[in-house]
Amino acid sequence: MTGPPTPLLLVGPVTMDHIAGKRLPGGGVAYGARVAAAFGIRARILTIAAPNADLSALEGHDVHVVDDAHTVTFMFEPSAAGRVMRVPEQPSRPLAASDLPAAWADSKTLMVAPLIEGDVDLDSFTSISRTASRVGVIAQGLQRHLIGDHVVDITPPRDSSFVRACSTAFTFFRSQREAALWTDDKRASALARGARLVTTRGQLGATIETAEGRLAVPAFPVTHEVDTTGAGDVFATALILALDEGDEAAAELAAAFAAASVEQIGPASLPTLSEIRRRLVAERGNDGEHADESRRGARA
Numbered sequence: 013m014t015g016p017p018t019p020l021l022l023v024g025p026v027t028m029d030h031i032a033g034k035r036l037p038g039g040g041v042a043y044g045a046r047v048a049a050a051f052g053i054r055a056r057i058l059t060i061a062a063p064n065a066d067l068s069a070l071e072g073h074d075v076h077v078v079d080d081a082h083t084v085t086f087m088f089e090p091s092a093a094g095r096v097m098r099v100p101e102q103p104s105r106p107l108a109a110s111d112l113p114a115a116w117a118d119s120k121t122l123m124v125a126p127l128i129e130g131d132v133d134l135d136s137f138t139s140i141s142r143t144a145s146r147v148g149v150i151a152q153g154l155q156r157h158l159i160g161d162h163v164v165d166i167t168p169p170r171d172s173s174f175v176r177a178c179s180t181a182f183t184f185f186r187s188q189r190e191a192a193l194w195t196d197d198k199r200a201s202a203l204a205r206g207a208r209l210v211t212t213r214g215q216l217g218a219t220i221e222t223a224e225g226r227l228a229v230p231a232f233p234v235t236h237e238v239d240t241t242g243a244g245d246v247f248a249t250a251l252i253l254a255l256d257e258g259d260e261a262a263a264e265l266a267a268a269f270a271a272a273s274v275e276q277i278g279p280a281s282l283p284t285l286s287e288i289r290r291r292l293v294a295e296r297g298n299d300g301e302h303a304d305e306s307r308r309g310a311r312a
Contacts, residue, residue, distance in 0.1 A: 016121050019120060019121070020120075022045065022048070022055050022056070022125065022249075023059075023122070023124045023125065023137065024058075024107070024124060025039055026039040026060075026065055026067060027039040027042075028065070030086065031241065032088075037069060037278060040249075041057055043245035044245060049073070050282040051250075055074070057074065058112055059076075063079060069278075076111070076113055078111050080104055085099065085101040085102070099158055107132045109140060119144060121146045121148075122148070123148040123150075124137060125153070126154065129158070135173045142177060148249065148251075149184045150245060152186075152187065152244075155186075155190050168195060169190075169194060178202055178206075179205055182205075183208040185244065186210070187211070188213045191211040208221070208222050210263075212243075214231070230267070232292075232295065234274055239274060242278070247267065248266070268295075
């Protein structure tokens with residue numbers, strides 16, 4: 013095991029999430045920072061937020077914050093059709109590669125976590141993606157836009173030079189709902205260029221699709237589900253950081269990290285990589301035994 017190519021660069025906005033009357037920090041870079049810390053990696057993090065934003069999840073990393081009057085704010089509200097997501101506040105302009113400190117251009121693992129249309133200028137990161145050894149793309153920001161009353165709607169992925177430049181270094185992470193909106197042409201184009209397409213499926217685990225075929229990865233059991241927010245971000249970052257172990261082993265490790273994340277609230281500290289490995293070994297030892305009916309798969 014050689015470990016992920018470093019330095020690691022995480023790009024995306026932090027958020028303020030309003031869930032069930034609680035205000036919690038969030039954002040893909042916040043959850044990704046916790047995973048990097050669990051791996052023992054000091055990441056470079058480019059984000060944008062208001063001066064009063066909660067950046068505690070980023071502690072221990074090298075952080076460059078673009079100051080703005082606003083922080084991306086998500087409000088999760090119940091509705092007859094399920095949970096509605098609104099974004100009443102967001103920064104006045106997108107993050108761009110020109111915001112990076114000059115010394116960060118040599119980053120070898122790039123993880124981009126856009127959250128909503130217009131919050132990250134992905135095309136500006138195309139040159140960095142071409143020199144990186146690994147590129148993770150959390151696709152939700154490619155597929156979310158706002159409709160009436162700041163409500164989030166999910167659409168097919170927007171076209172961009174960043175996506176068209178994908179290669180064998182790229183891994184795209186989509187929820188099941190997002191993946192369903194990828195056209196056959198868009199999917200085939202990404203696969204033909206060598207990218208991985210990862211679809212997270214909640215309690216059903218995840219699938220990894222490449223030009224060579226499809227791999228199904230089961231969810232890791234969860235004893236006590238507390239908060240599923242950010243589990244997909246945790247899964248994505250852990251998988252990117254563990255790819256040197258092979259797709260299947262990396263995905264199993266990522267599923268175990270996602271399970272640990274839903275057993276606590278918000279982007280809290282995660283178990284160390286060594287502890288997660290011990291959990292995997294223990295779970296494998298339980299193969300063939302009757303699982304406790306109260307245990308459920310993580311919502312990756």
